Amino acid sequence: MKIFRFSRKQLCIPYALFLICFVVLPLAVIVYYAFTDGSGRFTLENLLSFFTNGNTIGTLCYSIVVAAVVTVVCLVVAYPVAYVLARSGLKRGPVLLMLFILPMWINFTLRVTALKEILTLLEGNLSLHPFLNTVIAMTYDFLPFMIMPLYTTLLQLDKSLLEAASDLGAGPAAVFFRVTLPLSMPGVVSGITMTFLPAMTNYVILDMIYNSTYIMGSLIGSYFNIYDWHNGSMISLILFAVICVVSIITGGGDQNDAKNRGAVL
């Protein structure tokens, strides 16, 4: 009699099932809707209409600009913070880190609502600077996602490499640009992916902060609201493609580069 033997492979079954039910199947449905018209026939109309309409292209550009600006601001703000926390040997480092991570424990709608009140106090009227407010709100919301990976990589950075660089005659700037920065690239990359992608789609923040211009997320929503599942699915797919491209550019290229750079020293 053959006894059922438990092997490590079987541990994957729940996850595989989950993946098939909630990732693969929905994606297949989206692809189906994206390439069919109302009567179920194959069509490329949805794809073409996206790229021939100044409004949809404009929305794509607007989302990319919003996401890029948010990502850059996050990076510029987060890097020094993470650097100081990880490198300066503060005794209270972890506690300080906690202070930056703490907001993540509060529901984001609540945080954005609070931010709205603060911005109203500062600006008087929220509607005058919709783009600025969007960047501030998204930066506020996504900052911890940028700090965390940077902090982790910087903390793990081998100090002896830095000492070696100084001993060999590198000034502080050269040490930073030639050793610290290249070695922290993996953290930068994962920080970018964790802020850029949600910033392109998180229209709830836009709505809450009263930016009445659509980004990709709201555009998709607007098509589903009028029961136009075909165009909505196509835009989702295009967004998916954009995200893939961004991941490949940041993920593939830079990580190798970082390794090489670090090794070259």
Next chain:
Amino acid sequence: MTAGKETRGKRPPFAAVSAAAVPVLLSAVLAAAMPGAVLTAHAQSDPEQTEASESGRADGGKVTLRIANWEEYIDEGDWDEEEAIELDDRDHTVIFGENSMVEDFEQWYLDTYGVEVDVEYSTFGTNEDLYNQMTLGNNFDLVCPSEYMFMKLIAEGRLQPLSESFFDPDIEENYYIRGVSDYIRNIYDTNTINGEPWSRYAAGYMWGTTGIVYNPEKITEEEASHWAILADPKYKGQVTIKDNVRDSYFAALGILNEDELLSPEFVSSDDRLEKITELMNRTDDKTVAAAEDILKQMKENAYSFESDSGKADMVTGKVLANYQWSGDAVYTLDQAEIDDYILAYAVPEECTNVWFDGWVMIRDGIDGDAAKQQAAEAFINFMSRPDNVVRNMYYIGYTSVIAGGDSDIIYAYADWCYGAEEDAEDTIEYPVGFFFSGDDSDPDYVITAESDQINRQLFAQYPPEEVLDRAVVMQYFDQENNQKINQMWVNVRCFNLASLTGSDWAKIGAGVVIVLAAVFVFLKRDDLFRRKI
């Protein structure tokens, strides 16, 4: 808090499924597993199914009624003792919501018809949510969408007509037909879809107008009484607009046609309502394009497009005016009043939109089951019983379509809400006869209210005849026009590259150059930062 959590959990336990139903279940499973077997399996199971359900009812089996309604749109009971409403009607009725309306209905139905009914009550947030849920196969028996959505459902043939006996005023329990206001009934009878009147399928629940909530200290009543305020540069960043295409399109058409709508010969013409209806429901390309321009102006000028936040922004004084439905206007005014902040409500002089939420039965849900249809119609009637109407109105703050018929409870409730104290000095005589009896000059229906009620809650809840003379229904657009208008809406909301000016492009170019320079510096850092020895 949503009404959904009150849903009854009283399904019969699985073991109680009758033996006759088992083959049905089995064959259903078989049919699903083997497409080829579908026909035979169905042929076998059909007679058994009918038999099973009929025998079940003969034993006094339960009827299950699946109802979907807006969130917070029904009395959930559990009132505090001091909330009891002591009305000054003929019988000095005391209204008190002890149990939820759904529980009371189940009890009432058992007492009246001797049949147990099990209500599965769920809620939805938008008409589109409801429609998408139905498309995804979520079946309901009785739902309460807005007029444009039930018009769409009628046009698609998805509704079950109300039975003839529902409209028989001689039946005691027919509270709807015995109590509905003539004004509302007339609208339901005269508005048609494909030649069929609404009233064939729909029974009204709540109704109201759309208008402008405003701060009377900063904005004059005259200014607030025109759609143009929503695009007025004088109030840049001080007004909110509705974040849905139907309401915003209506406002844009109001601005577009302002001159014509206000011209004396138009206002005094006999068929003014028909003319407004025609003008405000146009969907030709020229009108849509003109509306798009106005909406773009409104977008630049407005504080926000909102679907819910406008009430709070109005109450906290962030904005001065707010495009609002009358029911939410009453809520906003009430909330502001708590902080002694006095707001007012105006209905534009040009025209307004009269909106409805109505009960309709879903054909696929009822599925020819007479007992179910009877329960659904009884539910509508129960919700239209004057004391229940008052409970719902008190709980949700909207205005019911029911005037009360022989009962004076609903008028007494309006008087209870808005009638001035006896020693009040500054009062007006506010006629509500148009809604209650069809004539504003009816001396039986005049509320002595505090004088500011003429542009506050009472005005919002029971608009006078002269407002309803310019209140039109926004018609259902067919698929083609619907898409055209929605595309227009997307164009308004999207960022159009063509809107960038030369200087914008110059700035973008400068930004790109800076980024490229930074990348260059980063790549060449070895050469740039090398120590010169």
